[in-house]
Amino acid sequence: MKMKKRHPNFILPTRGSEAAGGLDLYMPEAGECDDRTTKVGLGFSAAVPKGNVALLLPRSGTGAKFGLELNNTCGVIDADYRGEWIANLRTKNGERFSWDAGERVLQMVVVPAVYVTPELVDELDDTERGEGGFGDSGRY
Numbered sequence: 219m220k221m222k223k224r225h226p227n228f229i230l231p232t233r234g235s236e237a238a239g240g241l242d243l244y245m246p247e248a249g250e251c252d253d254r255t256t257k258v259g260l261g262f263s264a265a266v267p268k269g270n271v272a273l274l275l276p277r278s279g280t281g282a283k284f285g286l287e288l289n290n291t292c293g294v295i296d297a298d299y300r301g302e303w304i305a306n307l308r309t310k311n312g313e314r315f316s317w318d319a320g321e322r323v324l325q326m327v328v329v330p331a332v333y334v335t336p337e338l339v340d341e342l343d344d345t346e347r348g349e350g351g352f353g354d355s356g357r358y
């Protein structure tokens with residue numbers, strides 16, 4: 219189905235070189251949020267290259283300095299999604315966080331998503347870690 223253009227649409231061709239980091243996203247309009255979730259349209263749609271997903275995250279600075287987080291922890295943008303990218307923002311410290319139009323608040327990271335078909339087996343192969351997790355390997 220051909221999508222009607224309501225906001226800028228992007229394709230995200232891969233450059234064939236390794237990215238140095240996330241791609242910062244510009245907020246289309248000024249806004250603010252607090253510890254209640256605020257749904258914010260990012261003002262664009264983008265087709266993630268097939269075989270990948272885009273992870274939507276706060277920039278480290280906004281997260282660390284202002285306690286900004288996504289209420290779904292991390293947004294997963296599927297390769298077949300064509301709608302406007304949405305961020306569900308809130309602060310974890312109860313404070314208000316406001317941004318200007320054109321400010322870089324969030325970032326996206328495109329990562330390969332490998333297609334797997336779960337197969338039921340009797341046992342899993344042995345590993346050194348085994349069933350240990352949640353700090354099992356110690357603090358230092």
Ligand SMILES: O=c1ccn([C@H]2C[C@H](O)[C@@H](COP(=O)(O)OP(=O)(O)OP(=O)(O)O)O2)c(=O)[nH]1
Nearest residue numbers: 274290292293294295296299302303304305306
């Ligand atoms: O923070 C987010 C998370 C998701 N999406 C969009 C893109 C994604 O491709 C779509 C569906 O997300 P997901 O598959 O994680 O949601 P779901 O709860 O499993 O719903 P669905 O039944 O639509 O797959 O919503 C966003 O714009 N922002």
